[in-house]
Amino acid sequence: MNIGGKIKRLRLSRGLTQEELAMRTDLSRSFISQLESNKTSLAVDTLEKILRALGTDxxxxxxxxxxxxxxxxxxxxxxxYDEPEGITSYLLMSDVETKKVDPTLVTLAPGAQTEEEGYHEGDEFGYVLQGRVDLWLDGVRYRLAQGDCFYYRADKKHFLKNPSKKKDAVVLWIEID
Incomplete structure (x- = not known):
């Protein structure tokens, strides 16, 4: 384990300079510099003092x-798997529960529409990769074509529909917490 490098990343992530960390720990800036470049070792109690100053243990x-x-x-x-007929969706990332975004690739067969979602927290963004879609927000229709995108607060009832009778529509749809 690169202890010095890990301390440096923690310090930088907290927005501290070497001098500020030194002041918080009653150590010298040169000691912090040498520690971060792995040019010196340290005692466990000194490491604990540094980690407390960085908000960890x-x-x-x-x-x-x-x-x-x-x-x-x-x-x-x-x-x-639980999409309406004519809708194929794929989550583009695993472990979305720990992330603030939930990107999904949605393919709508001709005439197909997603289920209407009720009001919920967060925002939603979409980019039409192929075809045309109608975005419905609280009963108001917005027409989008390939290359268009949408963004809205998810405090409205909403769904997508492919108005085409012949072509699939493909949308990159991202829910943002």
Missing amino acids: LKAFFSEEEEAKIVFKKEDRIPV
Whole structure:
């Protein structure tokens, strides 16, 4: 484990300079610098003092959390099975419960529409990748074509419909907490 590098990342994430951390811990700035570049070692009680100043503790510091997944390949997509007829949806990322966004790729067959969602917290964004869709918000229709996008607070009843009788529509739909 790169202790110095991890301390540096914590310090920077808290918006502190080396000097500010040194002042909070009653250590010298040069000691903090040497520690962050792994040029010196430290005692456990000194590490505890630094971690307290950074708002954490030994247990959290040494827990081996799994690195957050950054790239989600096409084969990682998760199908949504309870969609209405003519709708195919895939969650584009796993573990969406811990994220503030929930991106979904939605394909609407000709004439198909998503289920109407009631009022809920958050915002929604969509980008029409292919075809045309009608976005319905509290009974008001908005027409969108390929390349158009939408954004709204989710405090309205809403659904999408493909008005075409011949072509699928594809929308990247993102719910934002």
